[in-house]
Amino acid sequence: MNDKEREILLEVKNLSVEFGKSKKNRFRAVDNVSFFIYKGETFGLVGESGSGKTTIGRAIIRLNETTEGEIIFKGKKINGKIDKELDKELTRKIQMIFQDPMASLNERAKVDYIVSEGLYNIKNYKNEEERKAKVEKALLDVGLLPEFLSRFPHEFSGGQRQRIGIARTLVMEPELIIADEPISALDVSIRAQVLNLLSELQKDKGLTYLFIAHDLSVVRFITDRLAVIHKGKIVELAETEKLFNNPLHPYTRSLLSAIPLPDPRREKNKILEVYDPSCHDYTTDKPKWVEIEPEHFVLGNDRELEEYRKMLEN
Amino acid sequence: MEDSKVILSVKDLVVKFKLRGRILTAIREASLDLYEGESLAIVGESGSGKSVFTKTFMGLLDANGWVDSGSIMFEGQDLAKYKTENDWIKIRGKKIAMVFQDPMTSLNPLKTIGKQVQEAVELHQGLKKEEAKKAVIEILRDVGISEPERRYKQYPHEFSGGMRQRVVIAIAVACKPRILICDEPTTALDVTIQAQILNLLKRLKDKYNLTTIYITHDLGVVANVADRIAVMYAGDIIEIGKCEEVFYNPQHPYTWALLSSLPQLGIKGKPLHSIKGTPPNLFYDIKGDAFAPRNPKALKIDFVEKPPYFTVSPTHKAKTWLLDPRAPKVEPPESIAILRKQWGLNKDE
Numbered sequence: 001m002n003d004k005e006r007e008i009l010l011e012v013k014n015l016s017v018e019f020g021k022s023k024k025n026r027f028r029a030v031d032n033v034s035f036f037i038y039k040g041e042t043f044g045l046v047g048e049s050g051s052g053k054t055t056i057g058r059a060i061i062r063l064n065e066t067t068e069g070e071i072i073f074k075g076k077k078i079n080g081k082i083d084k085e086l087d088k089e090l091t092r093k094i095q096m097i098f099q100d101p102m103a104s105l106n107e108r109a110k111v112d113y114i115v116s117e118g119l120y121n122i123k124n125y126k127n128e129e130e131r132k133a134k135v136e137k138a139l140l141d142v143g144l145l146p147e148f149l150s151r152f153p154h155e156f157s158g159g160q161r162q163r164i165g166i167a168r169t170l171v172m173e174p175e176l177i178i179a180d181e182p183i184s185a186l187d188v189s190i191r192a193q194v195l196n197l198l199s200e201l202q203k204d205k206g207l208t209y210l211f212i213a214h215d216l217s218v219v220r221f222i223t224d225r226l227a228v229i230h231k232g233k234i235v236e237l238a239e240t241e242k243l244f245n246n247p248l249h250p251y252t253r254s255l256l257s258a259i260p261l262p263d264p265r266r267e268k269n270k271i272l273e274v275y276d277p278s279c280h281d282y283t284t285d286k287p288k289w290v291e292i293e294p295e296h297f298v299l300g301n302d303r304e305l306e307e308y309r310k311m312l313e314n
Numbered sequence: 315m316e317d318s319k320v321i322l323s324v325k326d327l328v329v330k331f332k333l334r335g336r337i338l339t340a341i342r343e344a345s346l347d348l349y350e351g352e353s354l355a356i357v358g359e360s361g362s363g364k365s366v367f368t369k370t371f372m373g374l375l376d377a378n379g380w381v382d383s384g385s386i387m388f389e390g391q392d393l394a395k396y397k398t399e400n401d402w403i404k405i406r407g408k409k410i411a412m413v414f415q416d417p418m419t420s421l422n423p424l425k426t427i428g429k430q431v432q433e434a435v436e437l438h439q440g441l442k443k444e445e446a447k448k449a450v451i452e453i454l455r456d457v458g459i460s461e462p463e464r465r466y467k468q469y470p471h472e473f474s475g476g477m478r479q480r481v482v483i484a485i486a487v488a489c490k491p492r493i494l495i496c497d498e499p500t501t502a503l504d505v506t507i508q509a510q511i512l513n514l515l516k517r518l519k520d521k522y523n524l525t526t527i528y529i530t531h532d533l534g535v536v537a538n539v540a541d542r543i544a545v546m547y548a549g550d551i552i553e554i555g556k557c558e559e560v561f562y563n564p565q566h567p568y569t570w571a572l573l574s575s576l577p578q579l580g581i582k583g584k585p586l587h588s589i590k591g592t593p594p595n596l597f598y599d600i601k602g603d604a605f606a607p608r609n610p611k612a613l614k615i616d617f618v619e620k621p622p623y624f625t626v627s628p629t630h631k632a633k634t635w636l637l638d639p640r641a642p643k644v645e646p647p648e649s650i651a652i653l654r655k656q657w658g659l660n661k662d663e
Contacts, residue, residue: 048504048505048506048507049475049504157592158360159592187359187360187531188359188531188532188533188572188575189359189571189572189575189588189589190359190588191575191577192575192577192586192587192588192589193588193589195577195580195586196585196586196588199583199585200585214504214505215505215577216505217534217576217577217578218577220577220578221577221578221580221582221586222577222580254506255505255506258505258506258508258509259505259534260505260508260509260532260533260534260535260537260538261534261537261578262533262534262536262537262561262573262576262578263537263561263656263657264537264540264557264558264561264562265558265657266537266657267534267537267538268537268538272509272513274506275506
């Protein structure tokens, strides 16, 4: 694929998000983050809890206010103040799948209402029949039967509930889906089913995913490009396989070394790399966000970048 | 392992629950011998009964559940016959202790860390005030909490998730139990912290001579910590063997399916292997092999009769008719072959 010809769907430029009003309590959850997502790809965002990965997702979908920087979706700025028309369009085009299917569905509403709630809000259907048809199609798309429409969430298993969560995003015919840890609350055998469903839907409908996760073995399977985030800063970004084969930043390397391997011999003898942030000396030499090889970005100061280049040559 | 002695022996355990007027059989005649000093991992999906199974060792079943039949022999006593709290107090915490999954909810937010550990020390070791405090600080240092004197006076909210799990572990090992049960000890933690906690548990096991049981669904964790693996499905242990045996030479179709659905095996652009269907409804009687309805290659007999254990090696056995000499030869799925190749194993190894 020629990268020059690929269309950029979403671009995040120097984004910062701060929480807390007073100067004392201010907390910078996302710090000067930049990346872009191509149309039709799955872009992964990994990091530990508290690293700010969910905050980025929520900023894109306009749930968190941004402090600095820009978010550009299909050439239009979508953070900060925007007009009503664009807001409505974004509600439809950017959708989100949440982590815990046990907590994210309204227990007192029937599946019919849960899936159509978005439609009711933006009213992009002509009559009752069209709405019904759309909802039924969304259910079929995720492998559920239309007769489930009159049931309540508690009648479903975790995997089925996550499918309902996916159906209610599909019914809006979105272009970008932000999947925030969509499978970490599911069982091992169900995980595979949901992952397969997500990739099938992507193929059929040309969807773009922003996949937020902490489980690196899943991320490696599903994402095309991957960004590693640590304490609000993206420290490395590359094509997934490139990143797994040539991790440069010490944090990325410690994260990769910590992945549990399902192989007793290797797992029992593996060496853990521990990340110590004090290994960076940024007092005089400030870190920069640099494209160190094509499509491979890393955060580091001049001295570190020199080392990284040497590592790449070997 | 072969010559070490059995510390806990479960025989044909049946556990039932009464739910909304109906009877659910959570554990269906499961048997297990636990050897002194070993580390056993019980793997299975949620609802397979792995937590319930170990909870019976400590008398922690919910009020609507009971041991219907079978025995749990520990130090010459049958724990399955224990009824009152007075019986259990001699075992619980003192001889068999547990580390729970979520460190965010298993500590009391209103008490200092020190007091919570001290509670266990005072109750089970009979130590008083200053002496007890000294013991607590010693334990806190043991589980890798720096500056234990200062940390002693702090509350759980001042600790991070990984640190809280260390405190939970400290409480569990405070009474030097013989058996430590870890119920999904790292599921709620980040990858990097997860590795640290596993290392800590392994170190404590050696130091205190613990026998440990891990309950988990993460095969990566299992590969790291376990000497032996028991695979649980629908309330029964369907395969048990040494860690290498179960990983490198799995026998039961469910174990095959579990290994095949590992994301590490996935090839980008191709669907990941997934187990069709859902686990059986435990409200009903299960006839034959519980996994048969989800097994595309199930034999006829799988639907008729429950398979007994077949021995693969002295340390490895599985409940599947495939191991019967009369059974047709069914090869494990292709994904298992790929997995073996990844591990660099030969055909016969």
